Amino acid sequence: MSTDIAYEAADSRVTSLLRFATAGSVDDGKSTLVGRLLHDTKSILADAYEAVERVSRDRGLEAPDLALLTDGLRAEREQGITIDVAYRYFSTPKRTFILADCPGHVQYTRNAVTGASTADALVVLIDARFGVVEQTKRHLAVAALLRVPHVIVAVNKIDLLDYAQGPFRHIERHVQSHAESLGLTNVISIPVSALEGDNVAVASTRTSWYEGPTVLDVLETVPSIDDGADLYGAAHKRGVKHPTAQDAADAETGWRFPVQLVLRPQDAAISPEYREYRGYGGQVAEGTVRVGDPVTVLPSGRTSTIAGIDTATGPLDEAFTGQSVALRLTDEIDIARGDLLAFGTDAPKAERQFHAHVAWLTDRPLRVRDRVLVQHGTAMVQAMVTSIEGILDISLPGGTLDNSIAKGHELLLNDIGVVSFQLAQPLAVEDYGRHRRTGAFCLIDPQDGNTLGAGTARAQVPGSGEDSYISI
Amino acid sequence: MSEAVVTTDPASTHVPARMSTLDALEAEGIHIIREAVGTARKPVLLFSGGKDSVVVLHLATKAFWPGKVPFELMHVDTGHNFDEVIEFRDRTVERLGLRLQVMKVQDYIDDERLRERPDGTRNQLQTVPLLDGITQHKYDVVFGGARRDEEKARAKERVVSLRDEFGAWDPRNQRPELWNLYNPRHLPGQHVRVFPISNWTELDVWRYIERDDIDVPSLYYSHDREVFKRDGMWLSPHPAVKMRDDEQTETRSVRYRTVGDASCTGAVESPATSISDVIAEVASTRITERGATRADDRVSEAAMEDRKKEGYF
CATH class of the missing domain: 3.40.50.300 (P-loop containing nucleotide triphosphate hydrolases)
Known part of the structure; x- marks a missing residue:
């Protein structure tokens, strides 16, 4: 050849x-x-x-x-x-x-x-x-x-x-x-x-x-x-056979922006005009942010409006998935690293519990009542395993993922299981199937800091609320 | 970041790019730098004045705009540097209003904490001063300009890479790194190395230097220089290089693809005097940059792997 x-x-x-x-x-x-x-x-x-x-x-x-x-x-x-x-x-x-x-x-x-x-x-x-x-x-x-x-x-x-x-x-x-x-x-x-x-x-x-x-x-x-493959997928799901860029943009329902840093240069400003600058540094996780968009801050639930989108090379009218920018808001509200900004009318709910598929990547097993850290976007939150519902067994007949879950009470190295968590603070963990970035998380050992596992969240269990919070 | 243009013309020969490769790599680099600084107590950037560390520093200026870069720079000075590179280093630090810490290999040789190697090269001697600098200044996050396409061992290194109390890298026990979730947590005494341009190739670096009009040391461009040939490489006479009797200098038009220890960093013959010439040359070149110009990496198939395990960059 x-x-x-x-x-x-x-x-x-x-x-x-x-x-x-x-x-x-x-x-x-x-x-x-x-x-x-x-x-x-x-x-x-x-x-x-x-x-x-x-x-x-x-x-x-x-x-x-x-x-x-x-x-x-x-x-x-x-x-x-x-x-x-x-x-x-x-x-x-x-x-x-x-x-x-x-x-x-x-x-x-x-x-x-x-x-x-x-x-x-x-x-x-x-x-x-x-x-x-x-x-x-x-x-x-x-x-x-x-x-x-x-x-x-x-x-x-x-x-x-x-x-x-x-x-x-x-x-x-x-x-x-x-x-x-x-x-x-x-x-x-x-x-x-x-x-x-x-x-x-x-x-x-x-x-x-x-x-x-x-x-x-x-x-x-x-x-x-x-x-923008996610956008094309979204348009496709809406029945558009060969989506154009416009179809893709129209299919967007919102955007997500995990806050990495609060940019407040004060004395370290590169020029005096930026002394009082206050912006939020991060990478757009999903969707397209536009100046004038309504904003909901999670987990606090406070609201504001996008006043500006900044980069070192000049302001933008909009920023899309993958771009690293700084967002300014019209209101001075309390926002810190770990918060999630979302499009105002399409914001997820921050909850104290969620369940997920977890791939266990370390030698010691994961058991019910184990304490771990959940790294989600830019947030790091303490969590406890409340239940392990089963382990993926691909040799089971049935084919679908849900039909392939065998009974099991602990996850061993390289197992994939269905696990429920209780969180010390609420997080806006979304269904991974629809939100790849805000549905993904890692599990971290609170003691030595090692990465223990990786998870993809599933849609919230109906009726789960914050009232069942267990003190950790 | 350039304008967002979505093209979906099926006849286009290019895949419609809302973000070009350079846009995507830049956004990723800025994200990595912000993540590391967001969780660090005292970060530092290893800055040699070489093109890769120059690009990382440039990304940092963008990541923290409109503030200054919020960390110090550190240079492990072999004492075998090219003058142009040191001059460039100091000018850059001054321009950005940053603080530079210099750890000198020569100091270690003078008080006998390190001994000169028989071949006179000092790249390997950088490890101890590097680790001492990290300990003395209590740095917990150490940025570097290493790229995965440079070398086989680097291809397996994480973007955020844990180092133990001895600065050692354990290739068989690395943390899995998923999505864009980087894990910089470490115990007291440990630190993490962070490589924001892990996913860049040499060509990406040059195209980005061109696009953002970034200043780099003049050595990277073709110039006439007195050189002599040793082991198939063009070396430049330097106080650190003892010429042997059978070696003779001649004037050649050369440029450097990497700028390191002058005693073992070779120049390549090149007519590339401008950034576009350099890009054309890199795009068509058939030898890896380390293979062409770093004597120390040619010693054994596992040379880099061994040095990294001992705490090297």
Whole structure:
């Protein structure tokens, strides 16, 4: 397969950024696929490639092992495995990419959840000889839990099946039916040989029966969150088939802005005119903030109006998801780091309890009545586990996430469970399915400060109120 | 931040970008800096005058506008610096009205707390003064300009990375880092290193320097310089570099891709005198910046990993 495509680097001043993750085990050929993507997009520099050629020769291999490009730490090279998520950077003329390369077999959940949390797209590897296996179901379940907007299933090693259509179509149907039961809508299966380069970056001439895109085609064209992918999704949900930018903007219901810092320079102002400046620094978590918008401050519930949106390079009329700005309000009200500003008429309610899917990422188990810190947006609040309702078991029949919850009373390393929390102070934790940023949180050890787990909140239980507060 | 323009023309060759890659990286960098400062007791930025730390400092000026950057800078001075870089460093600190702490490797050699290495290079000797500086000044959040695309070990480092009492990085026991939730919590004696431009490539850095018209040391642009060849690299005569008998200087048009210890940082031959020339050169270049110009990283496949475990940047 020819790989002599003269790729230029993307012009990062104009092109967008896509963050994606790859998930799979070594045996699926994930490292080879990643190496192939980097190689075929001319993203591997000469000295790095020479190092791979040298090591391949030392190991007695005939051809350079592209998987070596992704080996990171010495411990990994010595054991021939990858331990930790590695981030890689490449570009084509159409886009720049950040790839979170997630190893499959050690610390599986920890790595996959970490990689998927920031991903606009997830590439799941399947060995064409074995089809959908338990590992595949786990990958798809993580994608569904974390609401990764696009899933690409690379059905790899089709060269070993002589590029036959039948086995691929069988796997494709199996993937589709399983994905649908999980509520995943944007899933595409692609027949691939990472080793030979078929349909990774270059359309294969050996799969004439396949008319779909290559893996790179999909990565180059799916909307990213920075492009406002959430907005396009919102418009789509409203029944607009091919949303335009205007449809997307119209579909917005509000915005969210976690306050990172109060900017009050006083004597440290860069010029005397800013001595009395008072603004709130943060990154727009969702939606588009406009000057004149009504504001609700959470958890206090106070209200005001956006007086101005500032950046170091000048004021803006509006700021959208992902932009780091400073907001000024018309009223001087008490606001601190950890507060959430929201569009006035669409503000969530701050509650003292919530429940969520929790991925447990540490050795000691999570049990009922354990005390943890909840890191949500810019807030850090003490919490107690009030119940553990069950643990995700993907081997259960039923397919949907809710049908796959087995009974269980503690979460062990790499378990995903349904957990309820009581908070020491109210937080505006929202349903992750509709609000990816304000539905996400981390659990932190109050004693040593380590990150224990990650959670995606589910819609509030009806009738839950602040009156059932337990003193912590 | 540039104007928000949404284009959805399906015929466009570009993916419609409401935020360009540079916009997204800048917004992320500012967010990271504000998060770290929002939770820090006493933050500091490691500032060498190199382009990466210059970009981090520039992001900090944007993050705290209209206030000054609310933290000190620290430079671990090998004593092997290029004069242009030190002059640039001091000018920048003065312009922004900041305070600079300098930890000098030479002081450690003078009172024998450190010994000169046989090869005379001092990058490896920076670790002890760095950790002493952090302890003496009680810094708890230490910003750096490291990027994940620089080197394999860095590709696995977190944006917010915990260091123990010895400043050591434990690659096998890193905290998972999810969404844009960074965890800077640490115990007394520990500190966190924070890398706001983790996700930037060398090319992103240069394009951003161009876009925001950021001043960098003149060494980064092509100039005529007396150089000599050693181990395939162009080194510049410097009090720290002993030329061997068989080495001879000649005048070449060169520029530096990194500015570090003059005794082991090589120049590359280049006609790139302007920022756009540099960008064109970086975009088409086929050798990683460390491979081309850092002798110390070429020593072993795990050189950087080993130094980071010992508390290096």
